[in-house]
Amino acid sequence: MSTGSVSRRVAQKEMRLFFGSPVAWLFLAVFAAVTLFIFFWVESWFARNIADVRPLFEWMPLLLIPLSAALTMRMWSEERRTGTLEHVLIQPAGIWRFVLGKFRACFSLLLLALLATLPLPVTASLMADLDWGPVGAGYLATALLGAAYLSIGLFVSSRTDNPIVSLIGTVAICGLLYLLGSSTLTGFFDDRSGELLRLIGTGSRFESISRGVLDLRDLAWYLTLVGGFLALNVYSLERERWARDARTARQRRWRIGLVLLLANLVLANIWLQRLPALRLDVTEGRLYSISAPTRELLARLEEPLLIRGYFSARTHPLLAPLVPQLRDLIQEYAIAGGDRVRVEFIDPAAHPELEQEANERYQMRATPLQVADRYQSALVNAWFHVLVSYGDEFATLGFTDLIDVRTAGNTEAEVRLRNPEFDLTRAVREVLYSYQLGGNLFQGLQRPVELVAYVSAEEELPDLLRDYRNAMVNQLEEKVAQSGGMFSYRFVQPEANGGEIARKLGEDWGFRPMISALGEEQEFWFYLTLEDNHQVVQLPTEEFDPADFVPMLDAGIKRFASGFTRTVALAAPELNEQMARYHLGAPTFANLEQAITRDYSIRLEQLADGQVDPGADILAVVAPRDLDRAALFAIDQFLMRGGTVVLATSPFSVELTAGEMRLLDYSSGLDDWLGSHGISIDRSLVLDPQSAAFPAPILRTIGEYEFRDVQMIDYPYFIDLRPPGLNPEHPITDNLPQLTMGWASPVTADPPPGLRLTSLLRSSPEAWTSTERDVLPRQDGSDAPLFTPAAERQQFQLGVALEGRFSSWFAGRKAPPLVDDATAGVRTVLERSPESARLIVFASNDFMDDQMLKAVVAAAGTQYLGPLELFMNTLEWSLQDESLLQIRSRAHFNRTLPPMSREAQQFIEYLNYGLAVAWLLLLAGVHWLRAMFRRRYYRRSLAL
Numbered sequence: 001m002s003t004g005s006v007s008r009r010v011a012q013k014e015m016r017l018f019f020g021s022p023v024a025w026l027f028l029a030v031f032a033a034v035t036l037f038i039f040f041w042v043e044s045w046f047a048r049n050i051a052d053v054r055p056l057f058e059w060m061p062l063l064l065i066p067l068s069a070a071l072t073m074r075m076w077s078e079e080r081r082t083g084t085l086e087h088v089l090i091q092p093a094g095i096w097r098f099v100l101g102k103f104r105a106c107f108s109l110l111l112l113a114l115l116a117t118l119p120l121p122v123t124a125s126l127m128a129d130l131d132w133g134p135v136g137a138g139y140l141a142t143a144l145l146g147a148a149y150l151s152i153g154l155f156v157s158s159r160t161d162n163p164i165v166s167l168i169g170t171v172a173i174c175g176l177l178y179l180l181g182s183s184t185l186t187g188f189f190d191d192r193s194g195e196l197l198r199l200i201g202t203g204s205r206f207e208s209i210s211r212g213v214l215d216l217r218d219l220a221w222y223l224t225l226v227g228g229f230l231a232l233n234v235y236s237l238e239r240e241r242w243a244r245d246a247r248t249a250r251q252r253r254w255r256i257g258l259v260l261l262l263a264n265l266v267l268a269n270i271w272l273q274r275l276p277a278l279r280l281d282v283t284e285g286r287l288y289s290i291s292a293p294t295r296e297l298l299a300r301l302e303e304p305l306l307i308r309g310y311f312s313a314r315t316h317p318l319l320a321p322l323v324p325q326l327r328d329l330i331q332e333y334a335i336a337g338g339d340r341v342r343v344e345f346i347d348p349a350a351h352p353e354l355e356q357e358a359n360e361r362y363q364m365r366a367t368p369l370q371v372a373d374r375y376q377s378a379l380v381n382a383w384f385h386v387l388v389s390y391g392d393e394f395a396t397l398g399f400t401d402l403i404d405v406r407t408a409g410n411t412e413a414e415v416r417l418r419n420p421e422f423d424l425t426r427a428v429r430e431v432l433y434s435y436q437l438g439g440n441l442f443q444g445l446q447r448p449v450e451l452v453a454y455v456s457a458e459e460e461l462p463d464l465l466r467d468y469r470n471a472m473v474n475q476l477e478e479k480v481a482q483s484g485g486m487f488s489y490r491f492v493q494p495e496a497n498g499g500e501i502a503r504k505l506g507e508d509w510g511f512r513p514m515i516s517a518l519g520e521e522q523e524f525w526f527y528l529t530l531e532d533n534h535q536v537v538q539l540p541t542e543e544f545d546p547a548d549f550v551p552m553l554d555a556g557i558k559r560f561a562s563g564f565t566r567t568v569a570l571a572a573p574e575l576n577e578q579m580a581r582y583h584l585g586a587p588t589f590a591n592l593e594q595a596i597t598r599d600y601s602i603r604l605e606q607l608a609d610g611q612v613d614p615g616a617d618i619l620a621v622v623a624p625r626d627l628d629r630a631a632l633f634a635i636d637q638f639l640m641r642g643g644t645v646v647l648a649t650s651p652f653s654v655e656l657t658a659g660e661m662r663l664l665d666y667s668s669g670l671d672d673w674l675g676s677h678g679i680s681i682d683r684s685l686v687l688d689p690q691s692a693a694f695p696a697p698i699l700r701t702i703g704e705y706e707f708r709d710v711q712m713i714d715y716p717y718f719i720d721l722r723p724p725g726l727n728p729e730h731p732i733t734d735n736l737p738q739l740t741m742g743w744a745s746p747v748t749a750d751p752p753p754g755l756r757l758t759s760l761l762r763s764s765p766e767a768w769t770s771t772e773r774d775v776l777p778r779q780d781g782s783d784a785p786l787f788t789p790a791a792e793r794q795q796f797q798l799g800v801a802l803e804g805r806f807s808s809w810f811a812g813r814k815a816p817p818l819v820d821d822a823t824a825g826v827r828t829v830l831e832r833s834p835e836s837a838r839l840i841v842f843a844s845n846d847f848m849d850d851q852m853l854k855a856v857v858a859a860a861g862t863q864y865l866g867p868l869e870l871f872m873n874t875l876e877w878s879l880q881d882e883s884l885l886q887i888r889s890r891a892h893f894n895r896t897l898p899p900m901s902r903e904a905q906q907f908i909e910y911l912n913y914g915l916a917v918a919w920l921l922l923l924a925g926v927h928w929l930r931a932m933f934r935r936r937y938y939r940r941s942l943a944l
Helices: 003-019 022-042 054-058 060-072 077-082 085-089 095-115 119-127 132-157 163-180 191-200 202-210 216-241 249-272 292-299 322-340 352-360 420-437 463-483 496-508 546-558 590-599 629-640 671-676 821-826 850-860 866-878 882-888 902-943
Strands: 213-215 279-281 305-311 341-346 367-372 377-382 384-390 393-397 403-406 414-417 449-455 487-492 526-531 536-538 567-571 601-604 618-622 644-648 652-657 660-665 679-681 685-687 691-702 705-721 739-742 747-749 755-762 768-770 797-804 838-842
Touching (some): 003 022, 003 095, 003 902, 022 054, 022 060, 022 095, 022 902, 054 060, 060 095, 060 163, 060 202, 077 163, 085 095, 085 216, 095 216, 119 132, 119 902, 132 163, 132 202, 132 216, 163 191, 163 202, 191 202, 191 322, 202 216, 213 216, 216 249, 292 420, 305 322, 305 420, 322 384, 322 420, 384 420, 393 420, 449 463, 463 487, 463 546, 567 590, 590 850, 590 866, 618 629, 618 866, 629 644, 644 866, 671 679, 739 866, 850 866
Parallel strands (some): 567 601, 618 644
Antiparallel strands (some): 213 279, 367 377, 384 393, 403 414, 679 747, 685 768, 691 705, 705 739, 755 797
């Protein structure tokens, strides 16, 4: 009889015995019920509001222990107790075939139990965009861990004739293996010892796989446990055949073979620990693997790049599991970069000289963290830093750069790496370009750049500009000498050739002759542009100070070069700390400023002087209020010079205080300017039944009394945007799974010819608008909705992008004077923009406001960064930083669940319970049918 036949028949017999026992059905039912209870109640999946099934797998290392012990406790102990084990031992077939058969039976039963949980990810995928990679990896990890527990249970069962003893022994051994890698035990040891324990523990290995990374080292460890304990099982039963006092050569061969097998399994795992590259990232977008842009960047290294990790031997228990993850990622940089990348990991406490260097040269300090156990609370100065060094340039990443702390539902805080590849690659790029350029920005140019000066003849220029032109020529000659052929300049007189060039400049760019401020009617030309074969950038011609020309020229050239830190000019309401403390006054954007400063240099603009910092690469105007002509001129001319302007504006703003919520008029002063570009923002707010939860103050009316309460409601002014409402075809929005847009107004766009319109944000087709000033929900004690929907429903635009050649709103109008009256007369208007100009409009003042972000966090129970991610995507797309945008798109965004009523949540919960019951009934029906046909077959055989 073949091996497969014996093991298959043993497995079939055990399956029949299992399903013939009511206790077995009870165990399956309890496992399904406990799993669903933990998922929906203990982990509060709906309150957690994240579209994944991590709570299901987080508990599997513990739930599988009693299940596996219950499945295996009678497998061999019952055979030994009833005396049938002797019948097995005298069979001519090898013992290992019977062991394999029983293992197959137990493993099949485990898979049947896991199938009862399959409706959970299916339900999540039907509700939201679920990443199936971690789900499949989670089930694989569960199967492997369950197989390891089953092999342990079979071994323990073979050593006793009491099923209860087998149950307790299996739970003890499996629980110990889980405890070895848990933070409960590893917190008592230093980092190196704790990491070793995590390598032995079953739970830590399980977590690595369930997050979506199939590492050969983790798979091999589970297979080692399975193979090792099955071998021990075979050996323990084989010994039952031996005479007690005999010492034969066959017995010695068995012992030597077992020892060699176990030793080879252990050595194989030790050897595999040195091969961190043998891993497969199955997450959508390969979140845990370095991307193609990172590999391309590493390929450009010409000298050794040092990446050094500073990790303390003793750190916070929540940080300790992140150290191996970050180490593995850094090792991938070394593998991708080859000899060009050198990686080091040190404990500063063990290397005082390196700790002193980190303190003095790199300005890194340990972070004090509080560590507590049952008996005491203490501070630990933990190092969790990364140094990236190339030549004499370096960049450092600290605790705040690498870590995200998130809360979800009623569970403890979750600490995880934010987006380590993005942070590391950005640091590598920064030091690489800084070293290569060495202060020479022309080395960052990929194509030659030419300055074209449309300037009248010297005799036609005012004295001020004649001196400025001569000084400018001298400075340009120095730049040409430094550029190595990558920069050139030429002067063009627009009046030449009968004014043909002047007419063309007027048609193409809207350039008009300037008029001197000295009382003369003399006209002249003085315009500067930088251009290559891809784009044209217009340089400011407002303040003609020779000392400012070189910085202005450098800022323009940087827009053609790669590798420089871009500058974002942010115009936001001034923060009044006294009023902000009581949530009064204009919106505040501290979180937005912090997000920008992580990746860009930031300049805070007030626009009152009528100009934008010449070094700015992009202008963001957030919640503007009552802008005057000077501010409009600054925005307009920045756009006309080919820049990108991002606006977040609406006719209204909401003020939140304790128990109060007021809708305020908030005039931006931009209506006419936006209208000239075909954009109109309606004086109303969009309400959408597809909305997010919001802790809103509610006015309750009971009889003649009114009460104010704060309740969590589905607030239709908090619009929940998801694809296709988030344009899946545009780089700004294609990687955002969800966005909450608070108090937004509808945008109508009908751009003039020459501009390309892209709709970025749209409400659902069931949305409506309201001009009501009362946005406070009211409840009269009935079941009536808090907000009455309008009869007419439609889809509204909430965010748009315009690209192309804009016409200035100031064309034909007089420019507002500069603060310095001495140069007011020579201030001119650029009437047309180049093709590179972009205008992005988001129709809300408050969707990036600190108060709104905190409100969403309070409602969702988890950190919410959707609006800030939208804004950062906008910056990277506008600045054409495609490599960083591509890497950022791989970030760990929380895919949130769609808004739903409590009744819908209960229905989904009960549906999953019902599907689990239906699965068990199906198994019972199949078992009953097979038993019935088997009985009929036997009866027919006896009759024959």
